[in-house]
Amino acid sequence: MVQQVETISHETEAHGTHHEMSFWEKYILSVDHKIIGLQYLFTGLFMAAIGGYFAYAFRMQLAFPGAEVPLFGYVDPAKFNMLVTNHGTIMIFWVAMPVLIAAFGNWMIPLMIGCDDMVFPRLNRLSYQIFLASALVLILSFFVEGGGFGGAWTSYPPLSAAAEYNLTNWGASLWLLAVALEIVAFLLGGINFITTTMNARAPGMGMMDIPIVIWMIDIAVILFMASVGPLIAGAVMLFFDQRLGTSFFLPSGGGDPLLWEHLFWFFGHPEVYVVLLPTMGIVAEIITVFSRKKLFGYRTILYTAFGTGGLSFIVWAHHQFVAGIDPRMANVFVVTTILISIPIAEMLFSYIATLYGGSIEFTTPMLWALSFLVSFLIGGVTGIYLGASALDVYFHDSYFVIAHFHYTFFPITIIGMFAAMTFWFPKMFGRMMDETLNKIHFWGTFIPFNGLFLPLFLVGMAGQHRRISDFTQYPDLASPDLQGIRIFATVSLLIMLLFQFVFIYNFFNSMFKGKKALMNPWRATTLEWTIPSPPPHGNFAEMPTVYRGPYEYSVPGHDEDYWPQHIPPKSNV
Amino acid sequence: MNEYLDLGLITSFVPAASSFAGDIDFLFDMITIIVGFWFIITLATLFYFIMRFRRREGVKAMYISGEKHSEKVWTHYPHYGVIAFDVVLIGFVIVVWVNVKQTLPANEDTIRAIGQQWSWSFVHTGKDGKLDTDDDVNTVNDLHVIKDKTYHFELQSRDVLHNFAIPAFRLRQDIIPGRTIKGWFKPTESGTFDLQCAEICGRGHSMMFAAITVHPDRQSYDGTMDAIRAGTYESHFELKRQLGPVPLPFTVSKKESTSPYAIELAKSF
Numbered sequence: 001m002v003q004q005v006e007t008i009s010h011e012t013e014a015h016g017t018h019h020e021m022s023f024w025e026k027y028i029l030s031v032d033h034k035i036i037g038l039q040y041l042f043t044g045l046f047m048a049a050i051g052g053y054f055a056y057a058f059r060m061q062l063a064f065p066g067a068e069v070p071l072f073g074y075v076d077p078a079k080f081n082m083l084v085t086n087h088g089t090i091m092i093f094w095v096a097m098p099v100l101i102a103a104f105g106n107w108m109i110p111l112m113i114g115c116d117d118m119v120f121p122r123l124n125r126l127s128y129q130i131f132l133a134s135a136l137v138l139i140l141s142f143f144v145e146g147g148g149f150g151g152a153w154t155s156y157p158p159l160s161a162a163a164e165y166n167l168t169n170w171g172a173s174l175w176l177l178a179v180a181l182e183i184v185a186f187l188l189g190g191i192n193f194i195t196t197t198m199n200a201r202a203p204g205m206g207m208m209d210i211p212i213v214i215w216m217i218d219i220a221v222i223l224f225m226a227s228v229g230p231l232i233a234g235a236v237m238l239f240f241d242q243r244l245g246t247s248f249f250l251p252s253g254g255g256d257p258l259l260w261e262h263l264f265w266f267f268g269h270p271e272v273y274v275v276l277l278p279t280m281g282i283v284a285e286i287i288t289v290f291s292r293k294k295l296f297g298y299r300t301i302l303y304t305a306f307g308t309g310g311l312s313f314i315v316w317a318h319h320q321f322v323a324g325i326d327p328r329m330a331n332v333f334v335v336t337t338i339l340i341s342i343p344i345a346e347m348l349f350s351y352i353a354t355l356y357g358g359s360i361e362f363t364t365p366m367l368w369a370l371s372f373l374v375s376f377l378i379g380g381v382t383g384i385y386l387g388a389s390a391l392d393v394y395f396h397d398s399y400f401v402i403a404h405f406h407y408t409f410f411p412i413t414i415i416g417m418f419a420a421m422t423f424w425f426p427k428m429f430g431r432m433m434d435e436t437l438n439k440i441h442f443w444g445t446f447i448p449f450n451g452l453f454l455p456l457f458l459v460g461m462a463g464q465h466r467r468i469s470d471f472t473q474y475p476d477l478a479s480p481d482l483q484g485i486r487i488f489a490t491v492s493l494l495i496m497l498l499f500q501f502v503f504i505y506n507f508f509n510s511m512f513k514g515k516k517a518l519m520n521p522w523r524a525t526t527l528e529w530t531i532p533s534p535p536p537h538g539n540f541a542e543m544p545t546v547y548r549g550p551y552e553y554s555v556p557g558h559d560e561d562y563w564p565q566h567i568p569p570k571s572n573v
Numbered sequence: 574m575n576e577y578l579d580l581g582l583i584t585s586f587v588p589a590a591s592s593f594a595g596d597i598d599f600l601f602d603m604i605t606i607i608v609g610f611w612f613i614i615t616l617a618t619l620f621y622f623i624m625r626f627r628r629r630e631g632v633k634a635m636y637i638s639g640e641k642h643s644e645k646v647w648t649h650y651p652h653y654g655v656i657a658f659d660v661v662l663i664g665f666v667i668v669v670w671v672n673v674k675q676t677l678p679a680n681e682d683t684i685r686a687i688g689q690q691w692s693w694s695f696v697h698t699g700k701d702g703k704l705d706t707d708d709d710v711n712t713v714n715d716l717h718v719i720k721d722k723t724y725h726f727e728l729q730s731r732d733v734l735h736n737f738a739i740p741a742f743r744l745r746q747d748i749i750p751g752r753t754i755k756g757w758f759k760p761t762e763s764g765t766f767d768l769q770c771a772e773i774c775g776r777g778h779s780m781m782f783a784a785i786t787v788h789p790d791r792q793s794y795d796g797t798m799d800a801i802r803a804g805t806y807e808s809h810f811e812l813k814r815q816l817g818p819v820p821l822p823f824t825v826s827k828k829e830s831t832s833p834y835a836i837e838l839a840k841s842f
Contacts, residue, residue, distance in 0.1 A: 077776050077780070080779070081775075150776065151773060151775075152773045156733075156772070156773075158750060159774060159775055165732055165775055167776055251749070251752075257749055258749060292633075292634040293635070294636060294638055295639070296648070297640060297644075297648065298639070298640070300648070322736075322745055322747055324746075324749045324752060327670070330674070331671075334663060334666055334667065334670070338662060338663050341659060342656060345655045349647075349648040349651060352618055353639060353647055354639075355623065356637070357634060357637060358622075359627075359628045359633065374616065377615060381612050382608075384604055389666060389667075390596070390597060390666050390674075391597060391600055391601060391604070393593075393597060393743060394601075394740070394745065396736070396771070398771070461582065461587075463586070465736075466773070467773045467778060468779045473780070473782065474767050474769065474782055476587065476740065476767040554633050555636055556636050
């Protein structure tokens with residue numbers, strides 16, 4: 001026992017002492033959760049740039065078929081398939097998950113629950129290194145003989161299982177390897193997140209005093225870890241089919257392609273909530289701070305998050321209504337799917353109720369948070385159409401589906417990411433971002449985002465189906481009206497991409513030249529705002545004690561309109 | 574069911590040419606009304622709160638936990654409304670689904686569609702009304718049916734997943750190699766419509782198109798079948814193919830078609 005006590009105190013000392021570290025030690029091989037968070041963030045942003053570039057190339061091809069795309073070249077069908085496949089894969093596995101869960105989770109969990117680091121710092125470092133390897137493998141897959149994988153991000157066999165079908169022998173296997181590595185990275189990170197939240201909270205912080213964003217990230221990680229097993233099994237089987245000549249999914253050898261669809265979507269649907277919940281948490285933090293309000297129904301929101309997560313495990317076959325499954329199955333899954341509207345609606349209503357009676361300030365993070373509510377609402381209600389099995393007979397694999405899930409994934413990933421980055425930037429880098437440029441960037445992103453995806457609902461209603469490189473080949477889809485809609489969407493994308501340069505400039509300029517940030521520029525209550533910006537190695541000079549919940553704003557009888565978690569009540573002073 | 578409610582949201586883009594297209598359009602319109610109602614109410618409330626509770630000097634925000642019963646009802650009551658609408662919606666959806674996908678009405682003829690990378694083969698029954706007999710008529714990328722007759726389809730694939738999609742019929746159905754997927758449709762409008770593969774099937778997926786011709790009567794259909802047997806048939810699919818690609822309202826592509834059909838088609842818009 002004595003020895004164990006010594007070991008622990010030794011660890012604490014190591015964090016407390018500030019010996020000089022080389023650049024390599026400090027930024028590349030660091031075990032500090034803040035540095036690992038930033039590594040995830042910058043890797044994720046780099047991958048987002050690739051994903052955006054791919055979207056640019058294939059949207060240009062759709063609007064101006066056959067034209068040379070500037071900075072890309074001619075988009076032939078093989079390249080087109082590779083672009084749409086890897087755009088989807090990158091945006092979900094290499095942008096949404098690393099940025100929303102790994103970057104912000106790593107960065108915020110120890111700071112918001114009041115501890116000096118993750119409980120498994122070396123595991124954390126390993127998690128990032130495997131993630132980086134997975135990103136490199138994916139990028140490598142674009143350059144091998146035959147080109148990158150082009151069988152869609154869902155990777156349905158037999159197309160994905162045999163090189164003679166997909167014609168991307170190495171691209172398909174490297175794609176699968178990259179996804180598998182990414183999953184390993186997130187399993188390592190996930191176990192760390194949950195253990196840290198459960199064991200390393202500051203004294204006094206009960207389960208219901210944890211900031212909601214930390215809860216949401218943890219629930220997301222639980223969903224991920226509980227759902228990913230079948231996908232790993234499926235990925236191994238698919239890899240065997242590709243490389244060892246087995247036929248788990250090849251009917252020619254007695255296999256069944258539908259099995260993959262089930263394994264994939266058993267993971268794939270909870271995955272939607274894996275990325276949604278962290279953003280719901282980020283938005284909750286921001287709207288409480290900038291409306292100076294307590295979160296409406298903390299417990300209700302928490303339970304609806306668990307409810308949504310639980311339900312998300314029994315809805316997967318709504319991706320397969322017309323995939324050749326027994327039609328009677330659809331009736332079960334349509335009920336469970338529509339049921340998801342119940343917890344999600346309750347959650348959204350609680351967020352709107354939080355704004356009631358507030359004192360709302362339109363800072364950039366708040367604009368992002370409010371725009372998330374608006375655009376996710378569109379994504380949510382259009383989900384009702386697609387959850388209705390009978391409408392899937394028409395909308396399956398159509399642009400209506402594309403428009404719908406971009407109205408969920410864009411708010412979740414891009415809006416959520418910008419909301420969090422603009423909100424925590426002062427804490428991360430110790431400087432303020434330029435508010436005017438931030439607002440220009442906000443409007444320059446949000447308006448073209450709607451201009452890009454609202455038209456896609458219309459072409460979806462016109463029967464336009466997914467993953468086609470040239471719609472003018474189809475007589476019924478070639479009308480100038482429909483082509484005009486496609487061009488409008490592409491031009492909106494171009495405008496949106498151009499405005500991202502405003503953000504990139506503002507981000508790096510503010511990082512080095514911005515106004516110095518105070519410890520608590522937004523007058524927020526949670527623990528990360530009680531330490532200097534940026535937080536030093538080891539985070540808290542003195543362990544904080546928590547006295548109250550995370551959202552004590554505008555408390556009657558209290559002088560200031562916020563009451564931080566670590567300030568003792570007056571009677572104790 | 575679109576005699577009860579018809580906003581024409583989908584038919585303004587694509588004709589409704591099968592017996593169940595109306596049911597699906599009805600469902601789309603009904604869901605639009607339901608979710609439109611909730612969408613407008615929610616959005617209006619959100620914007621009202623944003624405008625009404627803007628920050629003003631000296632006005633402190635309210636302190637509401639949302640944990641008391643009297644406060645919770647504000648989110649619970651609208652929520653009960655959502656549940657009620659959900660029940661109605663699920664009821665209609667299941668009725669339409671059971672009619673379109675789960676029950677197989679008695680047929681007057683059968684067709685078989687075989688997908689492969691990257692073309693369609695179709696088998697018509699011929700005079701005896703049975704598949705797999707000597708008088709079957711095989712075509713490539715060209716399917717022929719007769720208006721107002723109920724058809725069963727048998728879908729097969731030679732290699733990977735495909736999807737038998739006819740937007741004008743409001744029909745999409747995945748095809749799985751190793752299985753025969755069955756279903757039905759009943760064309761109600763004559764004309765030549767796009768038939769597409771809607772499930773990514775490899776490099777040539779974009780080029781896996783075909784045409785379905787709905788003949789107004791048996792005479793026209795039989796004439797075509799005879800022409801196919803005699804080898805004098807001019808493919809409807811190829812006729813449609815020659816029409817495109819359509820010139821765009823502006824010039825960007827170096828590969829733009831200059832075929833007379835394209836110019837003719839462009840004039841007709």
